[in-house]
Amino acid sequence: MREHCGLTVADAGKEFGADRTRISNIEAGRIGISAERLRTLANIYACPDPECVDALARMTEERGKGWWEEYRETLSAGALDLAELEHHxxxxxxxxxxxxxxxxxTEEYARSLFGQTVPELSPMDVQRRVSFRMQxxxxxxxxxxxxxxxxxxxxxxxxxxxxxxxxxxxxxxxxxxxxxxxxxxxxxxxxxxxxxxxxxxxxxxxxxxxxxxxxxxxxxxxxxxxxxxxxxxxxxxxxxxxxxxxxxxxxxxxxxxxxxxxx
Missing domain, CATH: 3.30.870.10 (Endonuclease Chain A)
Known part of the structure; x- marks a missing residue:
């Protein structure tokens, strides 16, 4: 939205009442944003697509609440992102x-695949990945x-x-x-x-x-x-x-x- 309306990160931050680092972090998904503040940004950017804004606003309520969060410290961010993508x-x-x-x-098939991983995974890591895939x-x-x-x-x-x-x-x-x-x-x-x-x-x-x-x-x-x-x-x-x-x-x-x- 910001790029489409021609605003720089610094300009957006000024309009939003935040520094450019905060805008960058929001856009990169490093920090969350409330539905209200998201709608404020969309208004600043004169977004012509209310359905897209509504969909984004609904997403703000679900951040960090999925079952995949229990694997946050043990599996890659890419694996968690895929599960979240499928969920939504x-x-x-x-x-x-x-x-x-x-x-x-099947669990049998998944276990066989993870047994072929290079470098080789420990039995605990294989089980963790199989469990994640089944979920x-x-x-x-x-x-x-x-x-x-x-x-x-x-x-x-x-x-x-x-x-x-x-x-x-x-x-x-x-x-x-x-x-x-x-x-x-x-x-x-x-x-x-x-x-x-x-x-x-x-x-x-x-x-x-x-x-x-x-x-x-x-x-x-x-x-x-x-x-x-x-x-x-x-x-x-x-x-x-x-x-x-x-x-x-x-x-x-x-x-x-x-x-x-x-x-």
Whole structure:
């Protein structure tokens, strides 16, 4: 908002009655802000989007109250940010090429993945991460569940991280979750050939208004959030095209069962 109206941090601080450091800290999320003061800033910036301002104001009431806060001292900020992003999203679209999406993983599968981490994790650290991943599932287990679309490549179905038997159990769980009213599981088979985003693993979290959408990229160094409109537009296009490339939900369930029988 500030940049759009052409104010510098110093100018904004002067109008707001605070120094530039406080404005910078608010914008970076290092300190909180009340709904009232947020609306004051929006008024200073002459924001023409009341729905966006209302959505931001609602967010000020929820800061620091999530279940993920119990992991604040033991897991990375990126992991906590992803859980918070999933919790507040009004809709999630996930693309995974090599792994089963975290929200659909069995505990056995997740434990096997964390056992492959470099550098190697201690048993306690593995358990902590597994526990955290299982708790992230609240978004699809609560009532009402967050609507989710999971686009998964066939490669992820065939990677035997927990071994053949463990992978079969994972695929059975995946097919079962595809029957959930709020969940759509779509498979991209090898036969579909090349597709946009083949080198990406990501979560697109839709906010209460499009300006508050966020993409979280899954990288070797953790989750990386992107929220610039140019990035959002690119990933919306990628996801739309990958969904068109994928099998329909019923065909996807049949495909998952077929591979499970081959293991």
């Amino acid at each position: 999203a009004v809709r999630l679209t996930v693309l995974q090429v090599v792994y089963i999406p975290g929200l659909l993983q 992230r599932k609240r978004v699809i287990e609560r009532d009402p569940a967050t609507p989710c679309t999971f686009v998964i490549h066939e490669a992820a179905l065939r990677m035997l991280f927990p071994g053949a038997e463990g992978q079969r159990r994972q695929l059975e769980r995946l097919a079962e979750m595809g029957d959930h009213d709020a969940i759509s599981v779509r498979i991209i088979p090898f036969a579909a050939g090349a597709f946009p985003g083949a080198n990406s693993s990501l979560t697109y979290a839709a906010g209460p208004v499009p300006k508050l959408d966020t993409v979280s990229l899954d990288t070797a160094h953790g989750s990386v959030p992107l929220d610039a409109e140019s990035h959002l537009e690119n990933y919306r296009s990628i996801l739309l095209r990958t969904i068109k490339t994928s099998l329909a939900p019923k065909e996807s369930r049949d495909f998952i069962h077929k591979i499970a029988k081959q293991l």
